[in-house]
Amino acid sequence: MGFFINEHQRFSGNATDLANLASQCTRYLQLPGDLDKINERIVRYYVAEGLVGRPERVGRDAQYGYIHLLQFLAGRFLVESGFPMQKVGPYLMTQSIHQLETLVMNRNKPNMAELLVASFQREGGEGRSRVERNLLREVDLRKQDFRKQDRSDASRSDIFSSMNLSSSAMDSQSMAMSMKSAAISRDSLDQLQSQIHHLNQSMQDQLNRIRYDMDKERARLREDLEHERLDRRKERQALQEKIDQLIAIVAKQNKEKDNE
Amino acid sequence: MSNQQNNTNNAPGQGLEVILDPRKDVITKNSEQSLDLLVRLRAPLQNGDAKRTPLAISLVIDRSGSMVGRKIDEAKRCAHDLLSRLDDEDKVSLVIYNTAIEVLLETMPVRLARTLMPMRLAEVQANGGTALHAGWLKGAETLAPTAGSGIMSRVILLSDGQANHGIINTQRICDQVRELASAGVTTSTVGIGVDFNEELMTAIANAGQGNSWYGERVEDLAESFDAEMGFLSSLAFQDVRVKLETPLLPRMGQIKVRNDYIQNSKGQYCLPSIAAGSEVWMAISLSMNEVIYLQDTNSVLTCAISLKDKHGKEHQCAVKLPALPVVGLPEYRMAEENELVARRFNEVECAEIQREARRHVQNRNWNAVEDLMRQLDDRAQNNPWLSETVRYLRKLLERRDSDLMEKELMYSSSKMMNRVADLNDSVLFCMDAEAVKPAYMRKKVSQGRNTDSQGDGQLT
Numbered sequence: 001m002g003f004f005i006n007e008h009q010r011f012s013g014n015a016t017d018l019a020n021l022a023s024q025c026t027r028y029l030q031l032p033g034d035l036d037k038i039n040e041r042i043v044r045y046y047v048a049e050g051l052v053g054r055p056e057r058v059g060r061d062a063q064y065g066y067i068h069l070l071q072f073l074a075g076r077f078l079v080e081s082g083f084p085m086q087k088v089g090p091y092l093m094t095q096s097i098h099q100l101e102t103l104v105m106n107r108n109k110p111n112m113a114e115l116l117v118a119s120f121q122r123e124g125g126e127g128r129s130r131v132e133r134n135l136l137r138e139v140d141l142r143k144q145d146f147r148k149q150d151r152s153d154a155s156r157s158d159i160f161s162s163m164n165l166s167s168s169a170m171d172s173q174s175m176a177m178s179m180k181s182a183a184i185s186r187d188s189l190d191q192l193q194s195q196i197h198h199l200n201q202s203m204q205d206q207l208n209r210i211r212y213d214m215d216k217e218r219a220r221l222r223e224d225l226e227h228e229r230l231d232r233r234k235e236r237q238a239l240q241e242k243i244d245q246l247i248a249i250v251a252k253q254n255k256e257k258d259n260e
Numbered sequence: 261m262s263n264q265q266n267n268t269n270n271a272p273g274q275g276l277e278v279i280l281d282p283r284k285d286v287i288t289k290n291s292e293q294s295l296d297l298l299v300r301l302r303a304p305l306q307n308g309d310a311k312r313t314p315l316a317i318s319l320v321i322d323r324s325g326s327m328v329g330r331k332i333d334e335a336k337r338c339a340h341d342l343l344s345r346l347d348d349e350d351k352v353s354l355v356i357y358n359t360a361i362e363v364l365l366e367t368m369p370v371r372l373a374r375t376l377m378p379m380r381l382a383e384v385q386a387n388g389g390t391a392l393h394a395g396w397l398k399g400a401e402t403l404a405p406t407a408g409s410g411i412m413s414r415v416i417l418l419s420d421g422q423a424n425h426g427i428i429n430t431q432r433i434c435d436q437v438r439e440l441a442s443a444g445v446t447t448s449t450v451g452i453g454v455d456f457n458e459e460l461m462t463a464i465a466n467a468g469q470g471n472s473w474y475g476e477r478v479e480d481l482a483e484s485f486d487a488e489m490g491f492l493s494s495l496a497f498q499d500v501r502v503k504l505e506t507p508l509l510p511r512m513g514q515i516k517v518r519n520d521y522i523q524n525s526k527g528q529y530c531l532p533s534i535a536a537g538s539e540v541w542m543a544i545s546l547s548m549n550e551v552i553y554l555q556d557t558n559s560v561l562t563c564a565i566s567l568k569d570k571h572g573k574e575h576q577c578a579v580k581l582p583a584l585p586v587v588g589l590p591e592y593r594m595a596e597e598n599e600l601v602a603r604r605f606n607e608v609e610c611a612e613i614q615r616e617a618r619r620h621v622q623n624r625n626w627n628a629v630e631d632l633m634r635q636l637d638d639r640a641q642n643n644p645w646l647s648e649t650v651r652y653l654r655k656l657l658e659r660r661d662s663d664l665m666e667k668e669l670m671y672s673s674s675k676m677m678n679r680v681a682d683l684n685d686s687v688l689f690c691m692d693a694e695a696v697k698p699a700y701m702r703k704k705v706s707q708g709r710n711t712d713s714q715g716d717g718q719l720t
Contacts, residue, residue: 111404111405111407111408111409111443111444112407112408112442112443112444113400113403113404113405113407113408113413113440113443113444113445114404114405114407115443116404116436116439116440116443117397117400117401117404117440120397120436120440121397121401
């Protein structure tokens with residue numbers, strides 16, 4: 001366990017980095033499942049399904065950390081072990097880093113009852129629906145944005161106060177007003193931009209999910225098509241053989257007639 | 261029974277006897293009657309020194325404002341009593357709830373709990389609302405790690421009021437209870453007084469594969485706990501699942517299970533656990549015409565049974581319905597009925613009438629209730645237990661005691677539909693004889709009253 005913690009507990013990276021590292025860890029820890037299936041798309045899918053917590057935002061980039069890595073590995077391990085995805089997500093969200101490490105390293109699988117209890121607690125603890133919880137999460141994110149804006153306002157006014165030391169009080173006030181209004185408009189733009197960014201991200205998540213489902217569906221259809229093609233080919237061969245036999249019989253009959 | 265040898269299965273090495281009996285040994289065309297079958301799973305009496313299934317029990321006690329006074333004191337006393345009936349190696353946890361949930365004892369061996377529980381319970385005061393779902397869930401959480409490890413994990417939920425905080429929707433609560441029961445944490449309920457939600461409490465117990473009990477007065481509470489503990493202490497088989505393998509279509513009404521047993525995701529019926537010296541049973545009705553049409557080609561019904569013994573070892577067995585001779589209608593009518601099958605089906609049908617009567621009591625439609633009571637009277641003629649029960653219900657009807665009547669009708673119908681039966685279950689009924697049976701097996705006239713208050717003067 002020590003190696004694992006020392007090596008990766010300061011991990012920080014995007015979805016591709018997380019997928020690469022998760023792939024390495026899965027191989028090292030000999031966790032079950034197909035390694036080829038670990039990619040950034042499945043990382044985003046796990047985020048959308050609630051198995052991995054939402055990543056932090058640095059500008060436009062999503063930044064995943066050690067907890068996300070643990071959640072991904074634990075989630076994948078449990079899903080591969082046959083637990084339903086809808087129940088695994090809520091369970092993982094109740095687990096601390098230490099508990100997740102134990103789960104991944106020692107493969108300490110919970111039983112179904114523990115998984116269900118965690119899921120019911122998430123479902124009923126707050127007495128809110130999934131949609132309500134998403135909305136509340138959105139509101140929390142907005143609040144954080146506003147707090148950031150407040151802080152930036154405060155820093156701007158500090159700069160302003162240091163700049164207008166030499167000017168008269170009136171001038172400074174009017175200048176402050178104009179700068180502040182400019183700052184507010186800039187802030188509102190920032191706010192809009194962050195909203196668009198959030199929206200973009202959630203749409204991206206949904207698209208990833210749909211793409212994942214469609215890929216699966218496409219693979220299934222392709223397989224069906226292949227089977228059908230094979231069947232048709234066999235039928236055609238069988239028909240061809242019958243036709244050949246018929247032609248042979250007719251030829252034989254003609255020959256006999258000719259002989260007669 | 262002439263064909264009992266064909267449809268009886270003694271599962272080797274476990275002592276379980278499985279019997280499938282039809283109402284009559286013959287069938288007929290166009291009788292417009294169903295073919296009624298009774299599947300009985302009978303566990304023999306255990307020797308005195310046999311070790312029982314280890315238990316993990318979470319006692320979840322309501323401490324809302326309505327429990328104040330004698331009710332909370334009696335609940336505490338019952339908790340102590342429950343502890344004294346458990347073995348040292350059993351596990352127990354204690355949760356109390358009003359609008360807030362408090363775990364007084366995490367899951368621990370009983371020998372430790374014996375020291376801690378009196379201290380923790382002494383300071384409990386009743387006040388606040390009733391977050392019934394959250395209380396239950398916390399109790400289940402304390403037991404979740406023990407589930408599926410060969411231990412019988414059971415939440416015993418006590419409440420005297422309506423759930424009014426957190427999740428209160430019956431369907432939503434029951435869905436969760438059902439899922440957890442399938443995962444190994446079962447639930448029994450104990451209602452006290454006349455103000456609790458009997459529909460919710462019986463539905464939870466049914467979904468939780470447990471028992472539902474109720475005590476009308478404070479002094480009746482002890483017998484509910486006695487019954488539950490008696491049942492758990494003498495468990496012989498648990499996780500009893502019955503899969504009906506048949507070409508008949510349930511959606512078309514060709515086969516119908518008449519009890520309340522729930523079905524799991526695999527389509528198996530989840531029957532109650534079987535206590536030693538008792539039987540659980542399943543009443544099944546088949547379409548007679550379809551059976552005649554199908555029985556020539558192959559077996560119409562096979563009951564595949566799987567269950568775990570007290571050591572957690574899984575056993576499987578099956579019982580088949582043999583091909584029954586087809587006779588003419590007059591001969592069918594003259595054929596002798598299996599008394600036990602006819603009696604159990606009569607009780608199930610009475611339970612259905614009682615449920616309908618309860619709906620009319622809720623709407624205070626007393627004329628309809630009177631009509632249904634007359635139907636019950638007719639059906640109860642040859643069954644002393646039923647006729648005593650109907651007499652008691654009539655007294656409640658005369659008093660227009662709707663609260664008590666709703667509860668009695670609900671619990672009585674539930675008992676008649678799913679009761680744990682004595683191995684020597686007979687039509688004879690005498691309360692003195694019932695009193696010596698274990699509490700969980702007693703046939704009571706008034707479900708909410710203790711055995712001493714079952715006589716004629718019970719309402720005075």
